[in-house]
Amino acid sequence: MKANLYEFLAGNEYPGRGICIGKTPGGNTAVIAYFIMGRSVNSRNRVFDPIDGGIRTMAADPSKMTDPHLIIYNPVLTLNKTTIVTNGDQTNTIYDFMSRDQFSNIILKRLSRPVPLKMINPTGRRAFPA
Amino acid sequence: MDMRTGGYKLNILKSCAGNENSVQRFTFDYLQPLAGEGHFISTYKCNGTPIPSYAGEPIHVAIDEEDPALYGAKLWKALNEDNKVSLFVRAIDLKTQTYKDVIINKYKAVEE
Numbered sequence: 283m284k285a286n287l288y289e290f291l292a293g294n295e296y297p298g299r300g301i302c303i304g305k306t307p308g309g310n311t312a313v314i315a316y317f318i319m320g321r322s323v324n325s326r327n328r329v330f331d332p333i334d335g336g337i338r339t340m341a342a343d344p345s346k347m348t349d350p351h352l353i354i355y356n357p358v359l360t361l362n363k364t365t366i367v368t369n370g371d372q373t374n375t376i377y378d379f380m381s382r383d384q385f386s387n388i389i390l391k392r393l394s395r396p397v398p399l400k401m402i403n404p405t406g407r408r409a410f411p412a
Numbered sequence: 413m414d415m416r417t418g419g420y421k422l423n424i425l426k427s428c429a430g431n432e433n434s435v436q437r438f439t440f441d442y443l444q445p446l447a448g449e450g451h452f453i454s455t456y457k458c459n460g461t462p463i464p465s466y467a468g469e470p471i472h473v474a475i476d477e478e479d480p481a482l483y484g485a486k487l488w489k490a491l492n493e494d495n496k497v498s499l500f501v502r503a504i505d506l507k508t509q510t511y512k513d514v515i516i517n518k519y520k521a522v523e524e
Contacts, residue, residue, distance in 0.1 A: 283472070284449060284472050284473055284474040285452075285471050285472065285473050285474070286473070286474060287450075287452055287471075287473040287474070287475075287487070287490070288486055288487065288489070288490040289490070290452075290471065290473070290490075291487065291490040291491050291492075292490045292491075294458050294459075294492070295458070295459045295492040295494075295495060296456060296458065296459035296463070296492065296495050297454035297455070297456055297457075297458065297466075298454055298455030298456040298463075299454060299455045300452060300453065300454035300455075301422070301452070301453055301454075302450050302451070302452040302473060302475075302487075303413055303420045303422065303442075303445075303450055303451060304445055304448075304449050304450015304451060304473070304475045305418050305445045305446065305447050305448065305449065305450065305475065306447065306448065306475055306477065306478045306503070307447055307448040307475070307476060307477075307478065308447065308478055309446075309447030309448075310505065310506055310507060311478060311503050311504060311505060311506065312413060312415065312418035312420075312445075312503070312504040312506055313450070313475060313477075313480065313483060313501065313502065313503050313504070314413060314500075314501070314502045314504075315483070315484070315487055315499065315500070315501045315502075316499070316500045316501075317487065317491060317496065317497075317498065317499040317500070318497045318498050318499075319491065319492065319495040319496050319497055320495060320497045321459075321495060325497070326495075326497055326518075326519070327519065328497050328498060328519070329498055329517040329519055329520070329521045330498040330499075330500050330515045330517055331521070332513065332515060337500050337513070337515065339498070340521060342517075342519040342520060342521050342522060343519075343521075343522040344522065345522075357500065358500060358502070360415075360511075363414065363415045363416050363509055364413065364414060364415060365413045365415060365502060365504065365511070366413075367413070369455060
């Protein structure tokens with residue numbers, strides 16, 4: 283039984299921060315929604331600001347910010363063909379780990395190429411005639 | 413979310429019944445999402461003192477809009493007027509991996 287998210291949210295005054303991921307009815311588009319809510323002045327004092335591949339949270343009024351901890355972070359980042367969404371600075375943690383993983387995979391692919399690495403000079407050509 | 417297939421993973425990190433000495437991680441892996449469907453998680457179950465953490469599986473929800481601006485407008489309208497702060501919606505074309513982002517902010521950034 284699929285829930286109606288609009289009704290669910292309308293009947294819930296404070297779910298906090300939420301993530302919804304899925305596909306549109308046509309099936310060719312994926313959608314990601316992320317929202318933040320706040321009960322205190324400090325946590326309401328925020329806006330989403332676009333950055334390369336995603337968004338960051340910013341204080342709407344920097345002079346009113348009492349504690350940036352937990353409220354200033356990158357909720358959304360894009361790494362190649364992956365969108366990462368979290369409710370804290372773990373977006374960056376995941377991004378960093380995935381970058382390292384992808385880098386390791388690329389290195390592994392290079393190492394398993396038919397031409398051994400030691401046979402390749404720095405320009406990528408064979409150092410010795412075959 | 414894999415922008416080629418639309419597959420996604422959701423992870424919930426929380427303490428065991430509020431005990432900070434016992435961390436729990438729940439990962440849900442949606443490899444083949446269906447058209448018009450999605451999953452939702454949030455930090456809290458609802459308002460309260462103390463506020464209760466989210467519990468259980470992600471909620472299986474219907475997605476009824478193609479357009480991120482229309483979808484965003486409906487979600488924004490549904491969120492509690494006093495407590496909502498900002499909403500982000502991204503629509504990804506799975507064939508090209510291009511995306512369109514929509515941002516709605518309740519408050520305006522003060523110009524510095």
